[in-house]
Amino acid sequence: MKTLRTNKLRSNLSFITWLAGYFARQLFGARQQVPQDPALIQDPRIDYWFKRNTRFDVKDGSTIHDIPYTRKTGYNFDFYRLMEPFPKLKFHHLWGDIKHVPDEPTFVRSRPIGDHNQNSVLLPLNTRRLFETYPDPYSFEQKIPMIVWRGAVYKKHREDLLAAGDQLSFCDFGATNRENPKLQQWVRPWMTPLEQMRYRFIFVIEGNDIASNIQWAMASNSVCMMRKPRFESWFAEGLLQPGVHYIQIADNFSDLEEKFRYYAEHIEETLKIITNANQYVAQFKDLRHQYALGQTVIQKY
Numbered sequence: 001m002k003t004l005r006t007n008k009l010r011s012n013l014s015f016i017t018w019l020a021g022y023f024a025r026q027l028f029g030a031r032q033q034v035p036q037d038p039a040l041i042q043d044p045r046i047d048y049w050f051k052r053n054t055r056f057d058v059k060d061g062s063t064i065h066d067i068p069y070t071r072k073t074g075y076n077f078d079f080y081r082l083m084e085p086f087p088k089l090k091f092h093h094l095w096g097d098i099k100h101v102p103d104e105p106t107f108v109r110s111r112p113i114g115d116h117n118q119n120s121v122l123l124p125l126n127t128r129r130l131f132e133t134y135p136d137p138y139s140f141e142q143k144i145p146m147i148v149w150r151g152a153v154y155k156k157h158r159e160d161l162l163a164a165g166d167q168l169s170f171c172d173f174g175a176t177n178r179e180n181p182k183l184q185q186w187v188r189p190w191m192t193p194l195e196q197m198r199y200r201f202i203f204v205i206e207g208n209d210i211a212s213n214i215q216w217a218m219a220s221n222s223v224c225m226m227r228k229p230r231f232e233s234w235f236a237e238g239l240l241q242p243g244v245h246y247i248q249i250a251d252n253f254s255d256l257e258e259k260f261r262y263y264a265e266h267i268e269e270t271l272k273i274i275t276n277a278n279q280y281v282a283q284f285k286d287l288r289h290q291y292a293l294g295q296t297v298i299q300k301y
Contacts, residue, residue, distance in 0.1 A: 010128060015077040022084065032084045040296045048236060050297050052118040056105055061090035072096075074126040075109065082123060082294045091301065095125075097208035099231065105301065110209040110231050113238040121301060124234040124290045130212060131284060133219040136197045140221050140271060145264060146170045147225060147256075149203035150191045151213075152177045157227075161205055162186040164253035170260055172199065193217075200270075201225055201260065204246070210237065215284065218245065218277040223263065223270050227251050234294070235284065245277045 025031055040046075047053070064083040067076055075095045083089070092106040099112060102119050111120030124131070153159055153175040159182070165171030166186070174188020193216050196202055202217045204226040210233045217224050224246040229237040242248030247259055263270045284290060 012073075014128075015073075015080075018081055022080075031087075034085045034299050035292045035295050037292070040292055043293060043296070045236060046293070046296055046300060048239070049122040049234065049293075050105075050300055052105055052121075058090045058092065058104070061092055063088060063090055067093075074129055078125045078127050078291075079107075079123070081291055082298060085295060086298055089298070089301075091298075099209055107298075107301075110233045113230060113232050121297065122232070122234050122236075123297060124287075124294045127287060127290070130210075130233065130235070131215060131287065131290075133216045133281065133285065134193050134197070136220040136222070137194075138197060138221060140200060140223075140267075140274065143200040143222060144198055145200050146172050147201035147203055147260060148172045148191070148196050148199035149205065150174050150176055150188065150196065151205070151207070153180070153183055153186075155207065158205060158207070159183070161203070161253055164256055168257060168260075170264075171256070173203070193220075197222055200264075201247075206231060210235075215281055219281040221274060223247060223274050224277060225249050225256075225259065227253075234290070240280070243273070245273065245280055247273065 064080065064087060067079060069076060069080070072095045092102065092104050094102060094106055094108050096109075098108045098110050098120070101112060101117050102108075105119045105121055107121050107123050109123070109125040111117045111122060147165070147170060149161065149172075151158065153162065154177070162173050162175060162183070165173040173186065175183045175186045176188070176190045177183070178187050193213070197220050200222055202213070202220065202222045202224055204211045204214045204217055204224045206229065209231040211226065211229070214224070214237065215235055226246055227249050228242065228251070229240065232238045240246060247263055249256055249259055
């Protein structure tokens, strides 16, 4: 759990530093301005993160002054920074694992993928947990030729993944929660991202909504295997292409062995997917740029 504690500490220190600067700007009348960079405004992802292009009214909305520092800090630490140029804006927001589309345009961290999510307005939230990537010290050739996955298993599709890999010698899958008697045969020790990067294939699977390991896994020198994503965040999982950014596995995991053996033998194709995935993640590594893009989404709102 050391990595998680470190992320929390870094998040707190980063926010305190920003807050000190915020109060200084307020004192000297130097409030941050709305971004005007044409490159930000013209980024095609703005209209992807917030798809609605018709006017709307916000009834009974909140302002940033209604959002406490001390609750949902992973979300609010980011949200305060994003909202600095918009102190009077009224809005709707839903924090947490959001799996439905709200009736009104609403700021969220996650949403269902599809053509019906115009009211789900994605922002870069909970970035210390979801945007964290780690240097990979291993080349693909140095890695163990197996698939690895570790995670808490509370959903049936994760249990189905464990069952699918149970008899496959190239799968190192494990549940990290020990309280469920049904899972005892699959309980394995927790592994850090660095430990998982020892493997050539990293499985990525959604939990309540998005898969929280997708960004660091795609930034590594391993290749990601996953089902077609159902939910997305600021990372825009709906824009990922199978065979380009990841190896797509059937919803019931029935082709797990077939896909593993194919990509284990066709190394050039596998390395190309890894390169494409690394390039996709690189777009999100500059957090200040992500905040500026997020403010452009809020400006559209």
